[in-house]
Amino acid sequence: MRNQARRISRTLLLMAALLLAGCASVTYAPMAPPRAPTDPNLVAANELAQRYPTLRGPERAQATQEIEQLLSTVPDQALTDFAAALPPGDPMYAHAGRVLQARGLPLPRPFDLGALWAVHAGNRPPADHDGYRPPTRLGVLLPLSGGLATAAAPVRDGLLAGYYGERRARPEIVFYDTAGGAGAAYERAVAEGADYVLGPLGQDEVAALLARPDRLQVPVLALNRAGDGAPAGSFSFALAPEDDGVAAADYLLARNVRQVLVLNGGDDNARRSVDAFRQRLEAGGGTVSDMLVVTGETPADMTEAMRNAMLKEDGAQAVFLALRVAQARTIAPQLVAAGFATRPRIGTSQLYSSGRADQDSVLDGIVFPTERWAAAGVAGLPMASTVASSLPTARGPAARLFAFGYDAWLLTAFMERLVTGSEAELRGATGLLRIDGEGNIVRTPSWATFTGGHVVPIADR
The missing domain is CATH 3.40.50.2300 (Response regulator)
Incomplete structure (x- = not known):
């Protein structure tokens, strides 16, 4: 552990060196009840969406595909109007919103994640003008030793790059090794005062932690897909195939x-x-x-x-x-x-x-x-070539995990902005980050091609 502490300390120093370069009354008219849809595909999608919360596993995935297929034929304005008329908490809104996002259209209102965010926010100070509202003590669950330590190192270093690149008040950050079990690491983080937990990284670790029968005392941003039945207050971010x-x-x-x-x-x-x-x-x-x-x-x-x-x-x-x-x-x-x-x-x-x-x-x-960081650069983070020249965990294939770690920090600090905004997004290192109606971070990457054997970015459209 002493050697691990020295390695993290050296990483912190290197990250720091790289990153130092009148009142008015308002009345509301009662809302008219929404008109029943007439488009048969919209009707069928809505009926299936009402059953969606009871489904699990393959049935849930199949229902998602069927709903999106049905909605693919619904015109933009008709889908927007229908979604806008849905009451808060209606399971159809998450599906309609996801299709609107895929078409590049704004949501009529934010997703119904207010209750989740209330758990996340806890007793944090108010958000800054740009939505910056980090936790007060952040526990990070990563496999710092064992077989997955090689994959965890660039994630850790990317996280620290974002952390030390922020000049405003930052949370205390403590790393916990999940080599002995993600559940034990989580319990230790909570016992030591973490009000927010980032991780774990492995898919099996995430599934086991989020399936705990006692649920979670402190909310989690998992670094892999959470799957069905994730508890309220948990979101997920992944670099998945x-x-x-x-x-x-x-x-x-x-x-x-x-x-x-x-x-x-x-x-x-x-x-x-x-x-x-x-x-x-x-x-x-x-x-x-x-x-x-x-x-x-x-x-x-x-x-x-x-x-x-x-x-x-x-x-x-x-x-x-x-x-x-x-x-x-x-x-x-x-x-x-x-x-x-x-x-x-x-x-x-x-x-x-x-x-x-x-x-x-x-x-x-x-x-x-490809990653936005490699293709076009990211405000607040040195160019990929500059970081790679000084830090082994930001070179080659590891650069993708470094960018992932950087974005994990952004999400812990700016989650309120994503949850409460109908057109909110973060311009992260891995891509353009948004949130869907089930608490998953949706990532739109940048694009590149090969020219003369060299990677050349393609301008985002």
Whole structure:
């Protein structure tokens, strides 16, 4: 533990060095009762949404997809008007709001998270003009030792970068090692006075902590998806493969692409991103026209199968590559030979640059989601190249986790802004951050492509 304390102390010093560069009466007319919807898809979606709170697991996920598919045909104004007329607490509002957000439209009112926020805010001082309202003592649950310590280190350092970059009053921050169990770390943080807990990081740790029969004395911002039945007062923020799939589907739907060939790398990350991609694409009126499974690091030639997927009736207008970078290097020339060179080719965040332009040049033209920090920079945080030159935990693939940690700090400090605003967002290091009706942080990434083997940002639209 003494060595761990020295390492954290050195990190704190390095972070500091990098970051020092009359009264009026108002009356309200009674609101008219909302008119019953006439659109049959809106009626069906509303009926399903009323049953949604009782569903769990696969049934809940299937209901979400069906509701979004039904709402995909409802015009913008009709959906906005219907959502605006829903009473507070109606389960339909979370679904309608999520679809409006995906279309880039404002919410008629904030999501119904006021009760959750009341638990979060506790006895904090009032918010500043920009919404800054951090906790008074922050307990951070991370695996500081053991097998996950390597992944936790960049998250910790990114969090500290945000913490020391803030000049206003900051909370006391204490790190707790979850190697001995997230539940024990949480109890210790609470016993020592934490009024807010950030973490844990592992999916199993999050599920176990949030499923505690005694629930939570102090609210939690989990650093992974919370799943069904998360207790009131807990929110979640994650860098999940599903995010890549949703982002890719939204990117293509915004460009009127409806028929997509999917190349599935076959591992768990690929499966999760593909499932999310398919659900989001179908909810937006598109379809996966073909799916090819790519196996091994040097897959066999699939040019003919890809060409057939494009040339058939209602063939693929674009391709989604849920592949590791080594697989993508083999497949990319085959896509060009199959005729996809002038059609959208969208990858996942696994297509990070190796720094070897001679190898990555075959990926030229493929678009993939990336962090805002790397693509365009973030106010209050030095450029990614500057931090990487001094801090190993901000280099290469670890830079994504560093940005994630930075955004975790932003969320602890500015959650009130997201919860109470109908158009509220945070311009974080990982992307544009919003909140959905179930307390999940929704992340819109920036985009990049390869040119001459080098990663080149694409201007956000």
